[in-house]
Amino acid sequence: MQRTETFAPPAARPVYLRPAALALATVLAALFLIPVVVGDAFIYHVFITICIFAGLSTAWNIVGGYAGQLSLGHAMFYGIGAYAGMILMNMGVSPWIGMFAGAAVAVVASVVISYPCFRLHGPFFALATIAFLEVFRVLALHFRDVTGGAMGMMIELKLGWEWMVFRERLPALVIAYGMMLVCLGVAWAIREHRLGYYLVATRERESAAKAAGVQTVRVRLLAVSASAALTAMMGTFHAMYLTFIEPAAVFSLTFSIQIAMFALIGGIGTIYGPLLGAVLLVPLTEIARGALGAQALGLHGFVYGVVLLLVVLFMPNGIMGALSRFTREKAAETPSQAGPVVSMPRAETRPPLGAEVMRVEGLQKHFGGLHVTNNVSFTLREGEILGLIGPNGAGKTTVFNMISGFMRPNGGTVSVLDRDGKMHQPVSPGDFAALGVGRTFQIVQPFASMTVEENIMVGAFYRHPHVNDAREVARETAHRMGLAPWLHAEARGLTIGGLKRLEVARVMAMQPRILLLDEVMAGINQTDVRRAIDLMLSIRDTGVSIIAIEHVMQAVMSLSDRVIVLSSGEIIAEGKPQDVVRDPQVIEAYLGKDFVHADH
């Protein structure tokens, strides 16, 4: 066993962080100090507007960036906050309370709206959010007793901190600035903790995230709720700042697009991108508007549109993306990806097979009239390796999908032994993960924009909720799987062999009790096949049970305690590997009738 420590992760991180942290501190300090020092009312106004848009855009980014759900209807949460604050204030309730009332309503609305929309992706999710926004606008116009209808609403002029309305500008800046910091803080906290990793994983590959035990609907609803609450709170303050609101301006598609646009321009999905976008664009347009006034009607919108087009065409990852490419240039030379799988020490004696950990009975699956799985039953014992083989189209992957919760069988049951010693019948991928069933996908499903380390961390989070623990486990797993040299490379850059190993590493980091491996040996070289075999045997020796779909016969023969042969959805043979490969029925299934007697 060689432990090659030459693959230490690049130690550049803290150094690379320092200039970025410095830049961030400078921007944040400037946002507050410039208007205070200059003292001009217009400058104050520009900086307050920057803070508001930076806050709104940062909040949007939690959903639009991290979760990848492109909402173009975020103005509805803003509007809910604005109207809640305004209505309550006119009833004599302080906006500091109204703010939270608005946030609560926005959270409820966001959950009710988002839940059915999560099956929609990309443009369709965007369209649905636009439609909801329109419904809100029309309703706000209709119920004029509450909202004042098209005439809009004006606040009763009550000044002071209690009412969030001031004659001088400084207190408004303090509040806007403070709220922006809250938004940034929440966005940072989400991105740097498990929830953020889960959101990005769900965005990149929903099914792989599910297999890693991520409750994808729950994490998305959390993200949407946080985003809606922050947006509504900004809305309340902005209404007080503007002192007048109307449905057309508040529930506005243009406004929603602007919020999203700052995030895109700064760098969608990054923590500080939206801030950067707002800092750069708001002054430009506010000054143009201030200087040219009504003559330049439409000018600022035109500038926004053109900037958006240019960014999309030439800088699709925004300013942050361009900056990070610049800093990462030095780490560009990636080593060859034929890195060794580190061979593992093996126990001298193999522990005996334990109790039954999985029982599959009478599994049926048909698509229309086509039976892809017909009465499949088998059991798996603790510490056993079960090979699942069969010709293409035999239904192996379908069986895998049914014994990991990704597909509901039409008939039959799958029971898994829980730690408490009872058999359970899990249903969803989450249930299976909770019982310790981990799987890989035949068609690899990496979280493409995440690094190798982050990919594995998503698996590790299942047992280790804290980032540092998960990172530790991920590094260790990467090392075992020979992925250590690419820890900080984006997964999309790996070769197919590397991606296969990443699949295994991710599921291993979950520390499963039952491991379902779907053709993990395909596409890796001879040496690595041998190492992978050793790796699997060492995993088995720790008491993990494995079911492996495999075409590499060398692996099947030397790994499996037992082999099941599937053909046209039915089990045609079962037994020791040496016996099964001689079975005439198996030879017929693989090679056709003529070959059955060929070697006799």
Added chain:
Amino acid sequence: MNIFLQLVANGLMLGGLFAIISIGLTLIFGIVKVVNFAHGEFLMAGMYLTWIITVGLGLHPYVTVLAVAPFLFVLGAMTQRFLIQPLLLARDDHVQIFATVGLSTALINLALLIFGADIANTPASGLRAPVQIGPVRILEGQVYIFIAAVLLVIGLQLFLSRTQTGRAIRAVAQNRAAAQLMGINVDRIYVLSFGIGAACVGLAASLVAPLYPVSSTIGTYFVLTAFVVVVLGGLGSIVGAFVGAMIIGLIDSMAGFYIGSDLREAVVFGVFLVILILKPSGLFGTRVSLSHIS
């Protein structure tokens, strides 16, 4: 009873209007697989051009289609060539969405810069005169729009099924890679299709302009309904868009009378959301779930 018949007639006429605006949108989506958020602004551009030509040269608005449709063909083809094509391989769909959203924002505000916030009225040339058909009364221009929509649907279906180019377009729409292997120039087909889709909006613009005043935001007003129509009919289906337009026209007309004219839109968008969530493939869409197309 007469009121009901009048509402049905209004609904069908409105349907004709929605249909002629939506056909280009569904055509572009069906082939290029891009949701064009700037579709409404194409319509707006066409309507302004109609207005300029009719007012400037004193021509009948329908004659302007000879200039407006080619103009929009070029606008659409250029959008595909210089904006969408470079982004077709983008790994995230948000880039494509923002591309057309950005185009839409730029066009709306460009119109605002050039034409100001006032509305522009294209001379009606008698097209706003009512016609009595049995118990119902509709506008002459609406009848022509309805007829044009029917002819456009038939024409496009014939073009797509009978001509070599049409067959190539359908091949590309069904499987881009396979079509490429068969020697079809996919990029060219995309540019052509986007152009044809935009030209359909040009036709719509010339027909709609005499009935509706133009403003920079007219596109937003129509395009949201067009999205509803196209999703209801099944994205990419031309016949579906026509049927969807009729349904939405009728719903709009009925809701306006029986529920309240200010809640019309809420009802239409409510229907849209129900369809999007329950049956995203629409009435005539392929069985492929929309969540996998992007």
